[in-house]
Amino acid sequence: MQTSHAMAEVPGPAPQALDYLNADYGIRSWLFTIDHKRIAILYLLMITIMFVVGGVFAAAVRLELLTPQGDAFEADTYNKLFTMHGIVMIFFFLIPSIPAVLGNFCLPLMIGARDLAFPRINLLSWYVYMVGAVFGTFAIVAGGVDTGWTFYTPYSTTASQTNVIPAVLAGFIVGFSTILTGLNFIVTVHKMRAPGMTWFRMPLFVWAIYATSLIQMLATPVLAITLLLLVLERGLHIGIFDPALGGDPVLFQHMFWFYSHPAVYIMILPSMGVVSEIVTCFSRKQIFGYTFVAFSSLGIAVIGFLVWGHHLFVSGQSAYAGMLFSLLSFLVAIPSAIKVFNWTATLYKGKISWDTPMLYVFGFIGLFTIGGLTGLFLAALGLDVHLTDTYFVVAHFHYIMVGGAIMGYLGGLHYWWPKITGRLYPEFWAKIAAVNIFIGFNLTFFPQFLLGYLGMPRRYHAYPEEFQVLNVLSTGGAPVLGVGYLLPMVYLIWSMRYGPRASANPWRATGLEWTTPSPPTTHNFEEVPVVTQDAYDYPAMEKKVA
């Protein structure tokens, strides 16, 4: 709190200076904007709504699992709840979260560009997202969908009586928004870097977004094809996956996971990029092993394409294919481990301050480490047989996607909040929320590891009584976690009006985005910046101060 106030400054030399927020007013100025910063805000608004919707579904799921009997909801309703929780959270929140909000806002600023390479395509990608959201909303309002977010065939093409086609089309359409964003970022990084911003001077967040964009460009089209084939089979009875029509149901799983496993890296890589930014700033040090962290992002992106078969160890895939996928899945853990070690080493002999973004980074490193290590359990053929399709898997991927990806997202949102809004958030409440989320998360999801080993299958509406104690613990953690997520929504919105004004660089961070005013002007830079230093030259900055 105090430090925040201490940093509050008068807005700048000219109080009436136009920034991207007050350069224009009215709804049209937002809906037709081609400013990457405003588009980021449009995304922020949408994904926040989606996060709330997905969170409500999650709360309902946890409520049902409080008791062994299926008593809170009908079985069909429960099945729709977890399905829609997954679809909304993955396609409409997690995948766009960091790239489309923080990436959109920061990437051009960080490389010294005035906008993305294709500003209109950037706006188009938001509209495509909105069309996908309309289909998704229709699927929900029309009665929901119950296939699980994985849409496994032949259940989704023959058996399910629910709104499969609208839901699948929602995923199909929103995928194109991802492809367009990825394309835009890749071209921007290649063509729009400021003079002197060489590849190895780029902030690691840019590297992470770049690696993510590669995956988005190359994997998402496969999802589009797969979902289209699904629609063809369900709608027109063209046999592709259904054995009764001469198809192969396991083929769907191969195609689906060829996208959806890399999609996990779409969710976690940007978060890792955020961590690299924050960990250096709040320990006032250059990152340890810049090139290792940068290349590990690319390593994850490349190897991540070759591990999809680990979702099929018990699907009837050949044992030798399983072996290969197992080995590759073990190998993809190495670049992640390298990142964790390098971040930890960065702290050594730093000047560490415990500001909110850094608290999220501590949380991220701890939870991601557990999530990553439990991933090894699932890469192990002989053990995965017992664990797959149980709550162990549910716990594992929530440690990665919630403990990892969302912690990183919130860390980044707080870190760049002064830049985005020009206001400081209340540090005291932000710290409370960060600690609250960490505790609530572990209370909710750690018991699920134990449930999984005990043998509770996932997607169970009712369950045998011996699983109840752990389920009650898990459900008990959920409200704590929920409060943790509500707090930032309240105080961040509050801060937009009442927060103290932020200086251009409240964290004394390196990076070009901090050389612009807070909030930046529409064109970001008055003149094109020239880069003469490596990223994260905190030692030089500290020397200047001394």
Next chain:
Amino acid sequence: MSKLLFFLPEQASSVAGPVDLFFFFMVAVSVFFSALIAVLLVFFAIRYHQSGAATAPAAGVVVGPEPEHAHAQGAMLLEIVWTVIPLGLVLVMFAWSTSLYFTLVRPPADAVAMYAVGKQWMWKFQHPEGQREINELHVPLGQAVKLTMSSEDVIHSFFVPAFRVKQDVVPGRYTQVWFRPTRVGRYHLFCAEYCGTQHSGMIGWVEVMKPEDYQAWLSGAAGGAPRQTLAQAGEQLFTERACVTCHPESGEGRGPSLGGLPGAAVTLEGGGTVVADDGYLRESILNPAAKIVAGFQPLMPTFQGQLSEEQLVQLLAYIKSLGVKPAAEAPAPPATKD
């Protein structure tokens, strides 16, 4: 008694112990690395804490000379160490878990063949002696059981936590799972692959019995012994559906003789060979034109949609019971012959 820890399911099969052992190894490695990172994180965060270092520059802090280059070599060494050690560890994990997996998926030679069919939302089992069960499977203690499984509708998954085995049950093909029960008792059977409304109701029990109790159960403790064994039921079908006219035991029919076929290599029309496993036999009944045996005409009609999964299994059992032509040696008991 068998519950060592509250989150450990009972160990009731020959593989449960080895799987748990590997699990504990993984837990140990994970705890070590999580603790290492956590301790370092907390220690550094406290030891080097400097409140407001990012927001308000502390006056008069003297920063020493740039340490980066002086320690470049040490840094490289660290990078190598924390790449190579995890790499070595994951390779150990890979080797161990893969050998475990091959134990899990390769049924031993003495395994008894039983059959399972999954459908929304129940499990149906058939014993070689002809008993049929729904949502319950009785098996003898110590006897390896090989389940050949198929589905009538969507994908299901056969999961017995106490046995540490799981295998998806996929429509249109056979999948296999095997286990050797090592403890008498009733154990949960779950469907582990989401299959619709009553997915969580598609559960049952595997009941492991002492061999003598199992024999008593087989011979009618539960409502009388069945009229026919599985193979006999298959033989009856074989006659009723007129399979026998083209596939007579004499081997002189329009179709190839089936005696001694299962497990043998079959030469196909147009070159190539195929091993006559369950999947091949299934395909040859449902879609006979897919693979034609060398020297024969594609005359056989399809039986797709005309045989239930259970009937298919009966036919398979019958074909497996046929001796090598023409009765050169006494056929082995159908149960163990495979």
